[in-house]
Amino acid sequence: MANPIPEWLEHQADRTCARQRAQVETGKLIVTFSAAVAATIVATALQVGKISAWDRIAAVLLGATFLVAIVAILFDRLSEVDHLTIMQIGQIHGWPATKLLGELRAASVTAAFANEDVVRAMRVAVMVQVAVSFTTGAAAVISLLAQE
Incomplete structure (x- = not known):
C-alpha cells in the first residue's frame, strides 16, 4: 500500500505552485493596467x-x-523543478524508482517553499507600483482641476 502522506505533499506542492504562479501573473496584470490608467x-x-x-x-x-x-514584472522569478536533471542524475547513480520519485517530490516541495519569498516580493512591488500610479493620477487630476 502506498503511503498517502508523500502523495498528499506532492499534490499540495503542485497546488501551491499553481497558486503562486497565478498570484505573480495577476500582479503583473495589475501593474500593467494601473500604469496604463495613470498614463491615460x-x-x-x-x-x-x-x-x-x-x-x-x-x-x-x-x-x-x-x-x-x-x-x-522582473520579480517573476519563480523556481520550477528541473525534472529532467533529477531523472538524469537518477540514471547515472542507478536510483530505483522509489528513490527517484522521492527526489522529484522533494524538489517539488522545495520549489514551493522557495517561491514564497518571490511571491512576497511581488506583492510589495505591486503595492508600491499601485501607490505610485495613484499618486501620478492624483497629480494629473489636480492639474486638470487647476486649469483656468
Whole structure:
C-alpha cells in the first residue's frame, strides 16, 4: 500500500505552485493596467491648457510608475523543478524508482517553499507600483482641476 502522506505533499506542492504562479501573473496584470490608467490621465492633463507644475510632477511620477512596473514584472522569478536533471542524475547513480520519485517530490516541495519569498516580493512591488500610479493620477487630476 502506498503511503498517502508523500502523495498528499506532492499534490499540495503542485497546488501551491499553481497558486503562486497565478498570484505573480495577476500582479503583473495589475501593474500593467494601473500604469496604463495613470498614463491615460497624465496624457489627458498634458493636452489641456498650458503646462503647469502639476503637469511636470505628473510626468515625472509617470516615469517612476513605469520604472516600478518594470521592476515588478522582473520579480517573476519563480523556481520550477528541473525534472529532467533529477531523472538524469537518477540514471547515472542507478536510483530505483522509489528513490527517484522521492527526489522529484522533494524538489517539488522545495520549489514551493522557495517561491514564497518571490511571491512576497511581488506583492510589495505591486503595492508600491499601485501607490505610485495613484499618486501620478492624483497629480494629473489636480492639474486638470487647476486649469483656468
